[in-house]
Every structure is written in structure tokens, then in C-alpha cells.
Amino acid sequence: MKAFRLDELEAERVANQGAYLQFLRERNMSVGLYALDAGELDPQLPHNQDEVYFVVSGRASITVGTETTEAARGSVIYVPAGVPHKFHHITEDLRVMVVFSPPEG
Numbered sequence: 001m002k003a004f005r006l007d008e009l010e011a012e013r014v015a016n017q018g019a020y021l022q023f024l025r026e027r028n029m030s031v032g033l034y035a036l037d038a039g040e041l042d043p044q045l046p047h048n049q050d051e052v053y054f055v056v057s058g059r060a061s062i063t064v065g066t067e068t069t070e071a072a073r074g075s076v077i078y079v080p081a082g083v084p085h086k087f088h089h090i091t092e093d094l095r096v097m098v099v100f101s102p103p104e105g
Contacts, residue, residue: 004023004024006056009021009023009033010035010095013035019034019035019036020033020034020035020098026103027103028101028102028103029099029101029102029103030103030104031099032097032098033095033096033097034053034094034095034096034097034098035093035096036060036093036094036096037090038058038090038092038093039090040090041088042086042088042090044085045084046082046083046084047079047082047100047104048081048082049081049101049102049103049104050078050080050081050100051078051081051098052076052098052099053071053076053078053079053097053098054075054076054098055071055072055073055075055076055094055095055096056095056097057073057092057093057094057095058071058072058090058092058095058096059071059072059073059091059092060089060090060091060092060094061087061088062086062087062088063084063088064077064079064083065083065084071087071094071096
């Protein structure tokens, strides 16, 4: 079994000075923690993998393709491979668990 604590993952992400920390990589998927602070711009480009976002904390809007929705704690958002997407109007520091399938390159 592999088990993780969000507070420890967040501390590791901060120590590595990055917005994204991949903490699990398996044959068919990878999982990471993505962080954007309030007012920050999301620099993402479309990915070659399907993604699922689970919002752990924070508040923002997200646009996937031409659709926009609010994202807040507990939101789950699916993003198909190759589709442009961005978090925006980040009003509370955002912490998002990201599942890529297949694993992120």
C-alpha cells in the first residue's frame, strides 16, 4: 500500500519551490498536487493525457474548452486529453489533486 498525507505533500511541494508535485506514478496513471495562489495566473497548456481534478481547498473558476464552471473544495472536474483548460479568477489559494491517465509524460 502507498498512503499519503496532504499536509506532508504540501510541505514537500513548497520545499521544491514548484506549483506541481507528482507524488505517485504507476503504469496506468500518475497523481500530483497542484497549487495556485489567489490572483495567480494558471500557465497550463493542454496535456496528452486525460485528467481528473479534485479540489482540496480554495476557490476559482475553471474553463475547459468553451465551458466555464466554479471550482471549490470538493469539486471534481474531468478534462479530456488535448483540450485547453485553465483555472482563473482564483479568489482563494487553490490546492488541487490531479490524476493523469496514462501517467503524465
